[in-house]
Amino acid sequence: MQLERTNIVTEEGHETFVLNLGPQHPATHGVLRVKLTMDGEYITRAEPVPGYIHRMHEKMGENRTWAQFLPNTSRIDYLSAMHYTHAFVSVVEKAAGIEVPPRAEYLRVITSELNRISSHLVWFGAFLLDLGGFTPLLYAFDDREKILDLLEGVTGARLTYCWYRFGGVGNDVEPEFVTGTREFVTYMRPRLDMYRQLVTENVILRKRLEGVGPISADQCRKFGATGPVIRGSGVPYDVRRVEPYSVYPELDFEVAVHPGGDCMARYLVRMEEIAQSLRIVEQALAKLPEGPVLGKAPKTVKLPPGDYTFAVEAARGRFMVRVVSDGKDVPYRVRLRAPSFSNLSLFEETSRGMMLPDALALMGTLDLVIPDIDR
Amino acid sequence: MTLPEPFRLVAFLVGTLAFVGLNAAYLVWVERKGAARFQRRPGPTEVGPAGLLQPIADALKLLSKQVLVPPDADRILFRVAPILVMSPGLMCLATIPFGEQLAARNLDLGLIMVFAFGSINVMAIMLGGWASRNKYAIISAARIVSQNVAYEIPMLLVVVTLLMSTGTTNLQEIVRQQAGGFWNWNILRLGVNPLMPITFLIFFTCMLAETNRAPFDMAEAESELVAGAFTEYAGMGFGVFFMAEYANVLVGCSLATILFFGGWQSPIGILSGVGWFLLKLYTLIFVVVWVRWTFPRTQFYRLLNLSWEILIPISLVTLALTSVMLKLFGK
Amino acid sequence: MKRALRELAGGLTSLLTGMKITLQQFFKPDVTVRYPHESLKMPKRYRGHIVFVREPETGRSLCVACKSCEKACPSECIVVNGVKKEGEKKKSVTDFKLDFTKCSLCGSCVEVCPTDALEFSKQYNLASTTKTEYLQIDLVKRLEEGK
Numbered sequence: 001m002q003l004e005r006t007n008i009v010t011e012e013g014h015e016t017f018v019l020n021l022g023p024q025h026p027a028t029h030g031v032l033r034v035k036l037t038m039d040g041e042y043i044t045r046a047e048p049v050p051g052y053i054h055r056m057h058e059k060m061g062e063n064r065t066w067a068q069f070l071p072n073t074s075r076i077d078y079l080s081a082m083h084y085t086h087a088f089v090s091v092v093e094k095a096a097g098i099e100v101p102p103r104a105e106y107l108r109v110i111t112s113e114l115n116r117i118s119s120h121l122v123w124f125g126a127f128l129l130d131l132g133g134f135t136p137l138l139y140a141f142d143d144r145e146k147i148l149d150l151l152e153g154v155t156g157a158r159l160t161y162c163w164y165r166f167g168g169v170g171n172d173v174e175p176e177f178v179t180g181t182r183e184f185v186t187y188m189r190p191r192l193d194m195y196r197q198l199v200t201e202n203v204i205l206r207k208r209l210e211g212v213g214p215i216s217a218d219q220c221r222k223f224g225a226t227g228p229v230i231r232g233s234g235v236p237y238d239v240r241r242v243e244p245y246s247v248y249p250e251l252d253f254e255v256a257v258h259p260g261g262d263c264m265a266r267y268l269v270r271m272e273e274i275a276q277s278l279r280i281v282e283q284a285l286a287k288l289p290e291g292p293v294l295g296k297a298p299k300t301v302k303l304p305p306g307d308y309t310f311a312v313e314a315a316r317g318r319f320m321v322r323v324v325s326d327g328k329d330v331p332y333r334v335r336l337r338a339p340s341f342s343n344l345s346l347f348e349e350t351s352r353g354m355m356l357p358d359a360l361a362l363m364g365t366l367d368l369v370i371p372d373i374d375r
Numbered sequence: 376m377t378l379p380e381p382f383r384l385v386a387f388l389v390g391t392l393a394f395v396g397l398n399a400a401y402l403v404w405v406e407r408k409g410a411a412r413f414q415r416r417p418g419p420t421e422v423g424p425a426g427l428l429q430p431i432a433d434a435l436k437l438l439s440k441q442v443l444v445p446p447d448a449d450r451i452l453f454r455v456a457p458i459l460v461m462s463p464g465l466m467c468l469a470t471i472p473f474g475e476q477l478a479a480r481n482l483d484l485g486l487i488m489v490f491a492f493g494s495i496n497v498m499a500i501m502l503g504g505w506a507s508r509n510k511y512a513i514i515s516a517a518r519i520v521s522q523n524v525a526y527e528i529p530m531l532l533v534v535v536t537l538l539m540s541t542g543t544t545n546l547q548e549i550v551r552q553q554a555g556g557f558w559n560w561n562i563l564r565l566g567v568n569p570l571m572p573i574t575f576l577i578f579f580t581c582m583l584a585e586t587n588r589a590p591f592d593m594a595e596a597e598s599e600l601v602a603g604a605f606t607e608y609a610g611m612g613f614g615v616f617f618m619a620e621y622a623n624v625l626v627g628c629s630l631a632t633i634l635f636f637g638g639w640q641s642p643i644g645i646l647s648g649v650g651w652f653l654l655k656l657y658t659l660i661f662v663v664v665w666v667r668w669t670f671p672r673t674q675f676y677r678l679l680n681l682s683w684e685i686l687i688p689i690s691l692v693t694l695a696l697t698s699v700m701l702k703l704f705g706k
Numbered sequence: 707m708k709r710a711l712r713e714l715a716g717g718l719t720s721l722l723t724g725m726k727i728t729l730q731q732f733f734k735p736d737v738t739v740r741y742p743h744e745s746l747k748m749p750k751r752y753r754g755h756i757v758f759v760r761e762p763e764t765g766r767s768l769c770v771a772c773k774s775c776e777k778a779c780p781s782e783c784i785v786v787n788g789v790k791k792e793g794e795k796k797k798s799v800t801d802f803k804l805d806f807t808k809c810s811l812c813g814s815c816v817e818v819c820p821t822d823a824l825e826f827s828k829q830y831n832l833a834s835t836t837k838t839e840y841l842q843i844d845l846v847k848r849l850e851e852g853k
Contacts, residue, residue, distance in 0.1 A: 068779075071812040132670075133670060135669060142415065156813075194727055198723075198724045207673070208677075357675075413731060665729065666725070669725050670721065
């Protein structure tokens with residue numbers, strides 16, 4: 001084990017010290033340790049040390065049957081659990097040739113987009129908490145309660161839904177869900193307006209975020225950052241458009257893009273994504289067909305030997321599942337490509353020379369969920 | 376009816392101590408309940424009816440904690456700093472006129488005395504941070520000092536502007552000049568200073584910054600990740616710093632009420648008294664709480680930029696404007 | 707100069723708009739449900755720990771101890787045993803222990819049961835000072851006690 005030199009001298013001859021943004025934060029990020037080498041107020045080097053919440057999901061994939069792995073998928077990134085389960089069931093369906101009825105596809109899209117909205121609301125509240133504005137957190141969580149109540153009525157769980165099955169979804173929805181979701185959409189749009197007036201146009205917040213933490217599109221490509229991070233740098237990369245899946249090709253929505261590259265751009269991209277998700281939910285509810293919700297799937301799923309992948313647009317970026325099967329009822333290898341890991345790797349390069357509060361604002365806009373980094 | 380001098384002294388001493396103590400403790404309750412209502416939740420409700428005994432529960436909790444003095448801290452200064460930081464609150468209230476007869480010591484230089492004692496606050500925080508011998512406490516305390524110095528200047532410029540129109544620093548006299556209805560209050564004396572409401576806004580902002588209230592609480596809160604000026608203070612030492620912050624808010628808002636809103640004068644000209652003073656005082660304190668829970672924090676250098684680049688030029692402009700108006704149009 | 711003043715005025719109005727919004731929220735009612743003085747009604751599909759479904763005529767469990775739930779569980783928390791009583795076609799359950807400290811409420815056991823003998827309860831406020839109380843939730847005993 002190498003001893004860390006604590007008094008590195010910079011080129012200007014200043015002495016630096018190492019500050020531990022320890023695993024325990026007063027902010028809400030989770031258990032991530034960042035070793036900051038500081039020159040007074042400025043960061044000269046930021047080294048993230050992940051691994052404090054490594055739960056070995058990929059290893060668990062090798063010891064559980066295809067159906068037994070489903071609860072794991074919700075717990076990788078618990079805030080946008082539906083998307084991760086969607087990726088896993090889709091890769092198995094694609095490989096085994098299981099058909100999904102259209103009603104199930106539409107229900108999957110509706111619940112996924114509701115989950116995206118609730119994930120962005122958590123990001124919004126936690127980000128503002130980092131910046132010192134305590135009140136919008138509670139307003140956002142009030143809105144999120146409505147989504148969680150809707151999803152609880154359908155699946156029975158509030159955070160770690162285990163509702164998608166191979167070939168469709170676990171159970172059909174009640175009519176109350178459809179009316180409740182329509183009410184929610186009408187309720188949420190004026191709230192977005194309120195957030196815009198209270199937070200986005202607030203001069204203190206704008207001064208705090210504009211011009212801070214610029215990330216160029218090239219840096220994003222170098223580190224593989226996806227999701228609102230790369231869309232905030234002007235690149236319209238959205239998996240729902242680049243590699244369309246489920247019924248997204250039939251729905252009309254725009255990809256939220258902003259050319260700024262600074263914290264404000266990423267913030268605006270996420271707020272716009274909430275509005276677009278509401279649009280998608282509205283259209284999908286209108287187009288919801290009748291029919292069964294579960295297609296024919298074998299009792300014990302066995303995939304033909306081979307290598308299969310599937311990517312979805314999760315709330316944080318591109319989440320991809322790669323499974324390698326050797327014909328048994330247990331996978332040979334499950335590989336989870338987590339978006340937060342790639343987004344985090346941007347932090348070291350872009351935070352060089354920034355002041356600590358600005359670097360924290362930058363980390364907030366990357367929207368990291370630490371269990372997603374460590375899996 | 377005037378009591379003989381010793382009794383009057385004791386009565387006012389007890390009264391001031393009780394007022395400051397009760398307010399410092401119960402402004403915590405006001406803040407928590409206010410924050411809760413803005414966030415649409417109940418706030419403290421369990422301890423006592425509507426949570427009214429919550430500050431007492433908090434005080435008991437703080438009193439029962441072990442007071443750790445760091446081994447290499449300056450022994451005298453470490454213990455003296457909390458007492459010093461509480462003293463401006465008590466001393467300044469000696470000249471504040473609560474009502475027609477209710478001024479403990481109505482000095483002719485009352486306004487100057489309030490500002491003189493107010494600057495002890497900054498010194499005490501610096502002492503507290505320095506005596507802790509903690510790297511981060513010293514940095515944080517130094518930031519608080521630079522913030523306070525930056526905001527003293529526009530505050531004093533604004534007060535000088537006001538002094539030019541009132542002509543006296545006697546606080547009771549300033550209140551008496553605003554007799555009549557609310558159109559006589561200093562904030563609406565646009566004949567003397569057309570930018571008077573802006574002047575009040577500058578005074579209010581400076582008051583928020585002087586007392587380290589959000590959105591200017593950078594030195595205390597950003598250092599959440601590292602430390603704050605009061606890290607080494609445990610138990611009641613921290614409790615005293617906390618109460619002193621509220622006592623300072625109390626003094627600042629009382630001053631704002633007297634200088635701009637007519638003190639104990641009633642807005643309709645009759646039935647003036649201490650009730651109006653308390654009503655205006657608590658309305659201003661409500662606004663202070665309201666501002667805290669609405670906005671995020673500024674960055675530290677922007678805070679200083681706000682003072683040096685925006686508030687000072689504007690207050691100089693109002694000063695010049697007032698002097699011109701007074702010269703041309705008289706009082 | 708004019709731009710700076712306009713920016714200043716714009717900034718000030720944004721602050722005042724923000725304050726107006728929080729003041730409007732100040733006068734709206736609480737959102738909080740004051741648990742434990744009040745509590746919410748659990749939705750129909752809420753996932754509490756599993757319990758036996760009572761057969762309407764006999765009051766017994768529908769479980770035939772086929773061990774499908776034991777095999778389907780990802781976390782290996784179910785242990786079920788049964789014996790074939792005299793004169794009956796299928797086994798009846800004698801022993802059903804659920805290790806709730808490992809259960810992830812995935813619902814595989816409920817879905818895979820061939821006789822639909824399991825269902826989710828609405829139990830949401832389990833609390834105990836020892837781990838043993840949830841280490842061995844005994845469904846047979848709970849059925850006998852009438853829970």
